[in-house]
Amino acid sequence: MHISNWVLAAASSLALAGCASTPPPKKAPPPVVTAPNNGASQPTEPKAPGAAVPAGPVYGGSTASRIVQVALRENYNWYQPFIDVNGGLRYQRTTESEKVRLADGTPSWEKVVTYWRNSGTLYSMMDSGISGASACQSISYSTAECRAFLLDNPWSAAFISYVMLQAGVTTFNTSPAHIDYIRDAYNNTGPFLMMNPATTQPAPGDLLCYVRNTQAIVGYEGLAAAFDNNPSLRQASHCDVVTKIDRTNKLMETVGGNVLNGVTLRKLRLDDRGIAILPRPTSFQATSDDEDSGGTGCTPANEGNCSLNRQNWAAVLRLRMP
Template sequence: MRVSNWMIALASGVVLAGCASTPPPKKAPPVVSAPSNGSSQAPAVTPPVIPSGPIYGGSTASRIVQVALRENYNWYQPFIDVNGGLRYQRTTESEKVRLADGTTSWEKVVTYWRNSGTLYSMMDSGISGASTCQSTSYSSAECRAFLLDNPWSAAFISYVMLQAGVTNFNTSPAHIDYIRDAYNGSGPFLMMNPATTQPSPGDMVCYVRNTRAIIGYEGLIAAFSNNPSLRQAAHCDVVVKVDRTAKLMETVGGNVLNGVTLRKLRLDDRGIAMLPRPVGFEAAGDGEDAGDSSCTPANENNCSLNRQNWAALLRLRTP
């Protein structure tokens, strides 16, 4: 996967505007409050926990947040600002740059695949190159090609959940599998409407991609109702910070612009995430963070990396 020209333009410091989500209707639906589990702030991780092993201490939400922030720190904290512009990125998935924990960028992605168990699923499916990454000597061209050709964001989420010791989480190379679990009420998460639910650290926010048939939460509910075995490209970020005073939320996701990237999103007066919707739902590409086709130099306001087809908030059952 390569960063497209419109992404590069964002990274060059273009100040984006007009990224607020569509205002709620006059008669807004009721707000689902966040669980009353203490502070709305993510646990402080200063300095981040650098060891690569699992994190055992603290609540489930705290452990999820610590692992996600640790990995963002290892990638030198790349982030997307509230206007949807990439503000910093030091390395990407295909490079040999040493991360903060000493692992090279591409070897770290192999770690996410291998230590989440999702690589076995890819091997069982006969995906080219997957078996070479399982080898103890995996520095082969076939393994590198596998890393570039296959989205790894769900492998990253699965890695985070295993490292955090989250029980009954269905690790998968496809986000839709644990979104489905949340929809069905099984596993550690419940699927909620992101337009009416206050997020908390340890939750996930998800969007569907490469489709015009499923739009938002209502569209995803209808799709699951029509097809319980729905296979659909998607992406999820972990919520790592919620500051309702500053009206700011932060998330961390894997394979966001080919790294582990933090995303900043605004909150409204109700404490609901303002998740900008695409201007059009026909993606400019099939990448995980592809924007809509209306993003051009003449239409900068449509180029926010936060403009996605947001469809679900996965609430952690036991924060």
């Protein structure tokens, strides 16, 4: 071999060796979808718990601000029950089945009737032949049949529908099932867009949703795939209204109906990017029909499994209206 050929061969070998030892480039993390400046970060709130709060629609500020105001108004009406950042219920004065008068003077069980009636979702239940629904439609609805209907049927989607109508979001598809307006968001119709909670900064006025009682649909990817496979998907789910984002203290708050049988505020942590830290269930095996149950294996010796924030979080519904 000539010297020049030998040098070329050696150089080529060294180059190949260098390529083999170079690690592959790291996969770039998904981009963070930033929160819009929608004017709802400082909503108007009653000055003190238990103070008189408006019972009618709130028509002030942006769409997001109105949604937040109505959700917070109802949480105040229920005397501000809340779940802390560790997933524990810290306060609850009354529940859906009681006669305790709320801050606006309405007995708690009759307030749930208001959510059903004033959202239009009661008609859907009546059309479906759900037992007791028609009894709640009557002007004099203080009947055992209506009370039984309230206890037997989840009303969290009726609450969301009520909030949207009270806030004047007329393009919202009211429904007694959360999955219907989650589907609208996935299909790019209505006032929301479905986004991945793992990469999206939530903003006041958005909805934060999870699917429940299933191990076949896990997280955002699982829900998107389920919609692709079955556009008419029927799946038990739940959504809260995002009411506050505190980037300084890395905290967010949401409000949902029928959370522990009341209108309950939930606190969640944010990471450095402003993304919600959403604890995953300890198991995706369906264990009950309870809408807001904690993780499986919850015992006094395993408190970490008892967090009410451990849910199969699957979507942020981003409010796209100004």
